[in-house]
Each structure stands twice: as C-alpha cells, then as structure tokens.
Amino acid sequence: MWEKIKHKFEKFPARMSVARKIVEHGLRVGENGRIYCGNIEISDVALARAVNVDRRSIKTTVDVILSDEQLAKIFQNITPAGTLVKGVAKELGFGVVEIEAEAQNPGIIARATELISLKGISIRQVHAGDPEIEEYPLLTIITEKPIEGNLINDFLKIEGVKRVSIY
Structure with missing residues (x-):
C-alpha cells in the first residue's frame, strides 16, 4: 500500500x-x-x-x-486494527513472541503459529508490521500463556527469521 x-x-x-x-x-x-x-x-x-x-x-x-x-x-477507507495487548500481556498472564524476519519470505506466520500450536498453546492475537511502513517490522504473537524460552531455537530455524524474543 x-x-x-x-x-x-x-x-x-x-x-x-x-x-x-x-x-x-x-x-x-x-x-x-x-x-x-x-x-x-x-x-x-x-x-x-x-x-x-x-x-x-x-x-x-x-x-x-x-x-x-x-x-x-x-x-478514506483506512480502519484502525484494534487493541494490541502486548504492553499488558504480563499483567494478563499472556505470553509474547516477537519475531524480526525478512518479509519477502512466505510462510513465516504459518510456521511460527504451528510451533506454538504444537505445544498446545492458544494464540490470542497476531500482528505483523508492514515492511513498507516500518523500518524494522515485527511479527508479534500473543499467546494464552507464556511459552518456553527453549522454543527460540525452533523459531530461528524458520527461513528468513533474524531475531526472536520471548517474554
């Protein structure tokens, strides 16, 4: 856009x-x-x-x-995306995964959410920053509960992923 x-x-x-x-x-x-x-x-x-x-x-x-x-x-047709609970995730007992990736690689969202679902954890929100608008777009995934830090290595194996933070 x-x-x-x-x-x-x-x-x-x-x-x-x-x-x-x-x-x-x-x-x-x-x-x-x-x-x-x-x-x-x-x-x-x-x-x-x-x-x-x-x-x-x-x-x-x-x-x-x-x-x-x-x-x-x-x-005239832009609509706000709604509330992103990333800033209050800890207070709500949710988990956050932030992924910096090369946007031109397809399937990053699919693979990342698959890794989370394989652990039996529900996803509450997914927000992907637009690489045309943001200098460093992030894929932010809010989970029903915090996920284990050892998943970082699995996320980093996804083609195009440069950096991962879990908190």
Whole structure:
C-alpha cells in the first residue's frame, strides 16, 4: 500500500511524515477534511504535535489526499486494527513472541503459529508490521500463556527469521 502512496509526497517531507503517521495509526481522512480514529476526531494540532510539523502541514496533506482520487479512496477507507495487548500481556498472564524476519519470505506466520500450536498453546492475537511502513517490522504473537524460552531455537530455524524474543 505504501508504494501506491509515497510517490505522491516524496518532494514534501512534512507531508510524507503526516501521511505516514496517518497510515501507521490506522487513521482515516473524512470527506469533510477531518482526521478520525474510527469515529473519534483527531485534532490537527494533536496530530501536528505527534508528527512534529506545523498544523498547516496537516491541512495541506489532507487537501492533497482529498484532491487525488486514488489517495482519497485509500485514506478514506483506512480502519484502525484494534487493541494490541502486548504492553499488558504480563499483567494478563499472556505470553509474547516477537519475531524480526525478512518479509519477502512466505510462510513465516504459518510456521511460527504451528510451533506454538504444537505445544498446545492458544494464540490470542497476531500482528505483523508492514515492511513498507516500518523500518524494522515485527511479527508479534500473543499467546494464552507464556511459552518456553527453549522454543527460540525452533523459531530461528524458520527461513528468513533474524531475531526472536520471548517474554
């Protein structure tokens, strides 16, 4: 998706940063020119602070998006992915597996979840970072209970996996 977007903003770093932040957080640009997270309106000032740009950059970026049919179709239909419980997994008694891998290798999610299921552990969530948006995308798997650290070696045997953390 980012490949279809970024060329529209390449010459304008502030606009590129705004567009990237909108996509990273699953924000949506409404037909009215306002920015939303689901149905919650996000102020231009708040987004500008988060991106470290002038609030006018927010307005200009939104105007560019709405004036371009392809961009408008993309940005008007983005939906937030929901809650990722990684930060509170320990408090909830869940386990977390984070895998850094080469995204072009197919089957990483399938093999990683298979390893977990073979241990009889249920998976509550899976989140895969987008390699076009994130510099170091992670595959994050939240499990019903913590898994044993000795599975790290098994995860590292999956083709394309570079690093694994279990906690």
